[in-house]
Amino acid sequence: DGGITQxxxxxxxxEGQNVTLSCEQNLNHDAMYWYRQDPGQGLRLIYYSQxxxxxxxxxxxxxxxxxxxxxxxxPLTVTSAQKNPTAFxxxxxxxxVHQPQHFGDGTRLSIL
Amino acid sequence: QKEVEQDPGPLSVxxxxxxxxxxxxxxxxxxYFMWYRQYSRKGPELLMYTYSSGNKEDGRFTAQVDKSSKxxxxxxxxxxxxxxxxxxxxxxxxxxxxxFGQGTELSVKP
Numbered sequence: 001d002g003g004i005t006q007x008x009x010x011x012x013x014x015e016g017q018n019v020t021l022s023c024e025q026n027l028n029h030d031a032m033y034w035y036r037q038d039p040g041q042g043l044r045l046i047y048y049s050q051x052x053x054x055x056x057x058x059x060x061x062x063x064x065x066x067x068x069x070x071x072x073x074x075p076l077t078v079t080s081a082q083k084n085p086t087a088f089x090x091x092x093x094x095x096x097v098h099q100p101q102h103f104g105d106g107t108r109l110s111i112l
Numbered sequence: 113q114k115e116v117e118q119d120p121g122p123l124s125v126x127x128x129x130x131x132x133x134x135x136x137x138x139x140x141x142x143x144y145f146m147w148y149r150q151y152s153r154k155g156p157e158l159l160m161y162t163y164s165s166g167n168k169e170d171g172r173f174t175a176q177v178d179k180s181s182k183x184x185x186x187x188x189x190x191x192x193x194x195x196x197x198x199x200x201x202x203x204x205x206x207x208x209x210x211x212f213g214q215g216t217e218l219s220v221k222p
């Protein structure tokens with residue numbers, strides 16, 4: 001059963017701590033994306049990757065980092081430089097950049 | 113002004129009603145138009161995908177794109193309580209990133 005798996009569902013971060021959100025897809029999609037969703041603001045693009053070993057900043061990349069070492073995986077690290085990390089984080093993938101994006105079920109990050 | 117504007121609602125309708133959800137946009141280069149449905153604490157699920165102008169129908173759902181007015185709509189016929197969710201419009205240029213509306217929260221009352 002193909003899809004996108006995000007883990008964990010809930011994550012808590014202490015002050016000064018880096019945390020990593022996992023995203024894995026078995027759809028054989030080339031492109032992967034990370035979005036942040038805040039109430040009343042829709043989805044905002046953090047980073048995206050069109051192919052392995054390549055990625056580009058989105059609209060709100062500051063305080064975040066990513067890697068794309070494998071086609072199936074696109075982890076997102078929320079660093080201590082991100083001062084307001086509390087949000088719902090969504091990972092998506094698409095066959096190519098022109099195709100519709102399919103989403104995982106998100107990770108909710110909160111501050112302790 | 114945001115590139116994509118969507119009334120956040122909430123919108124409440126009785127079961128069986130026809131629902132109309134709308135987005136306006138400012139970028140005339142947008143060519144790909146999508147509607148997503150998002151249930152609480154879940155990721156968005158693709159409902160409709162349209163390229164350029166025109167209508168597309170899938171069961172109880174109809175998507176319309178009017179590029180001359182920079183306006184897209186999603187109609188839901190015979191609405192059901194299970195349609196209660198947030199509906200997000202999204203659009204992009206050729207080769208461009210996807211731009212999302214804020215989402216409209218819909219509640220269908222039995």
